[in-house]
Amino acid sequence: MSGPLAGIRVVELAGIGPGPYTCMLLADAGADVIRIDRATGSRTDPEAGPHWDILNRGRRSVAVDLKHPDGVALVLDLVAGAHALVEGWRPGVAERLGLGPEVCLARNPALVYGRMTGWGQEGPLASTAGHDIDYIAIAGALWPIGRTGERPVPPLNLVGDFGGGGMLLAFGISAALVEARASGQGQVVDAAMVDGAASLMTMTYSFHQFGWWTEERGTNILDTGAHFYEVYDTADGKFFAVGAIEPQFYAALLEGLGLTGEDLPHQQDRASWPAMKERFAAIFATRTRDDWTVVFDGTDACAAPVLSPLEAPDHPHTKARATFVEVAGVTQPAPAPRFSRTPSEVRCPPPVPGRDTLDALTDWGIPADRIDALRESGAVD
DSSP: OOSTTTTOEEEEEOOSTHHHHHHHHHHHTTOEEEEEEEOOSSOOOTTOOOOSOGGGTTSEEEEEOTTSHHHHHHHHHHHHTOSEEEEOSOTTHHHHHTOSHHHHHHHOTTOEEEEEESSOSSSTTTTSOOOHHHHHHHTTSSTTSSOTTSOOOOOTTIIIIIIIIIIHHHHHHHHHHHHHHHHSOOEEEEEEHHHHHHHHTHHHHHHHHHTOOOSSTTOSTTTTOSTTEEEEEOTTSOEEEEEOOSHHHHHHHHHHTTOTTSOOOOTTOGGGHHHHHHHHHHHHTTSOHHHHHHHHTTSSSOEEEOOOTTTGGGSHHHHHHTOEEEETTEEEEOOSSOOSSSOOOOOSOOOOTTTTHHHHHHHTTOOHHHHHHHHHHTSBO
């Protein structure tokens, strides 16, 4: 194992989306994460190929029946030897199963108990269903995303599930682990996507205070209101992104577009933005995306080709930095961020649920005869 979290043990109570992303980040950084998947009543071949869900990479899977008392007892024994636990169920579910924070912290007072929900552990909406789009809607993060006169556009599920959810839970767990090392005491990390999405909006609130942001979509610097922060069509039906905010970068952009020396409105003259956007659009439409890539390559114009997810791994910069890696024949994002002395790595491809029951439990100190008994009782696959 390598990575700054090598030696840290994490119990993951399997869920979907942001919780698995948290555990992927922890595993990429070196933590030994054991994923508790749902038992199906049939054993998985230890040689079974990788599962399709890349979010589950880097850890081993044990299939446990959490409605079986022996299954719950097993998880609590794993908790006793863990540094952290991650669960992403609705509030109250873990408690009903006998795996809530009070029980787990009684077994292991130094445990960091990470909880991932959309609405949080309390509040009027805590017990209701929702998805990323709902959480960012309530947080004020969905409203600003879109063009003038159009509806807000959901930014995939990057803002709620992964940015405001999984990534902030990983940060919260890491911070709590540092504190636990000093105090010897664990705690609960309540990561709510609505809270995280609101946190990601901090700069927008700053802009509002300074008078740089208005509520009308598509009229501000960063929401396609400005001609120098926009995506333009190219001659081949592809796209080019421009983000030349600072004056010196804007000057480089004008040079690439062949507009140097012309009598143009001041860059920050908002009244001129729509007309300047039309002018930029007409110029970008005269060449292909690759042509413009050559024009702006090596400049400070803050202009870049818009690549699809399938194209991104082949860009010279991402290739040079190995931003993407291939694991078990599947191209995927590499671990991030990077550490100079304790590099992260993808420990293994995502496992089929229950594939590692024997090896993982043995490594975590569960005796072989007890594993056999658990399998005989149906508590584990």
